[in-house]
Amino acid sequence: MARQKAFDEAALLERAMELFWEQGYEATSVRDLNERLHLSSSSLYNTFGGKHDLYLAALASYRRVEYAQVQAQLAEAPAAKDAVARLFNDLAASLLADESRRGSFTLNAAVELGNRDETVAYLLQQHFADVTELLAAFLTEAQARGELGSAHAPRDLASFLLHNLYSLAALVKVNASRAEMERIIHVTLSVLS
Amino acid sequence: MARQKAFDEAALLERAMELFWEQGYEATSVRDLNERLHLSSSSLYNTFGGKHDLYLAALASYRRVEYAQVQAQLAEAPAAKDAVARLFNDLAASLLADESRRGSFTLNAAVELGNRDETVAYLLQQHFADVTELLAAFLTEAQARGELGSAHAPRDLASFLLHNLYSLAALVKVNASRAEMERIIHVTLSVLS
DNA sequence: CTAATTCTGGAACGTTCGCTCCAAAATATG
């Protein structure tokens, strides 16, 4: 047998994700990654295959985290409307707390590469569909319990809410104003009558 | 005196804008621009100063067009709600009609560079503020005429509507489904009671 | 036509890109 790798692959992926998240795909060089991960080119290519593969892996990892977060936040809330409100407020808080205003990695990836990289587009399509489904199921139950009006179909509401969540992530890239976010959130939540 | 330039600067700027819009800033090389504009490096640098300057000029140009478009569409509509609805439907139609799914140049710029390029961030802040103001003024008048409920302040509604417009531009990058867009638009417009 | 000036294409600059390669270091086995 032989030597073992001197690093934790999952931890490295996490650090790579942070960097891609901050700078985007094109603006991040392999040398940037070498420095940030404390990993030389050879090890990086041995482990992850290349820049593009590493990006895809980072994106897939982020996607799982984002999905789990929504899932967790919906699960622990008492009332349906409060749960959705918390989803928005927590996202706004975490977006504003981030000094480098990275927004959402999945949204960034969609905008930067969605129309040029089929693999990225497909992965994100899956992701958005999955989260929408999660939200729709939650809203369906809430409607059944009478916690939610039936002015809109749960599926429609879910799409609407998800895209307004991502809107906040886009907004923070340019205008990191809490007041502006709160205005938008307030109007958005008003559709949950 | 001496020779005159053999090209129309405004037309070149338009072509540059198209390319940056398609590919983003980082992924567009000066050689790409040489080819697309049929203009050599020397002329490009003489005329526009450099890649970054050209990008800023293209962005400023796009911003004026986008603003004028919203202005025109709001002006020509009969009733306020119809005007807003048309804003959404026309945007959706033009987004879907674009084979290369470029989305909105301003949103693309915000997501790619908003957190890394101060000049871009400032320019876009101005732009979004201007368009919001335009919308808010329109909604204020509509409210005064009684065409719109007063459940929300015009300023809040304007921010909300604008960000939902940009949401469509982000959505098209990954999922160019007319049905999905219509669902979102339907819920969005329902706040205009 | 001559002279002065400006624009033009394209070669070439130094740097950085993604990626490969290899000798040296490291460590699980017999």
Add this chain to the structure above:
DNA sequence: CATATTTTGGAGCGAACGTTCCAGAATTAG
């Protein structure tokens, strides 16, 4: 300890990057 196998850092690959430079073409004024 010796051997086999794998990982490691870093030099270096060809290509592409943004930008500069310059010789020559082009055009206006005198």
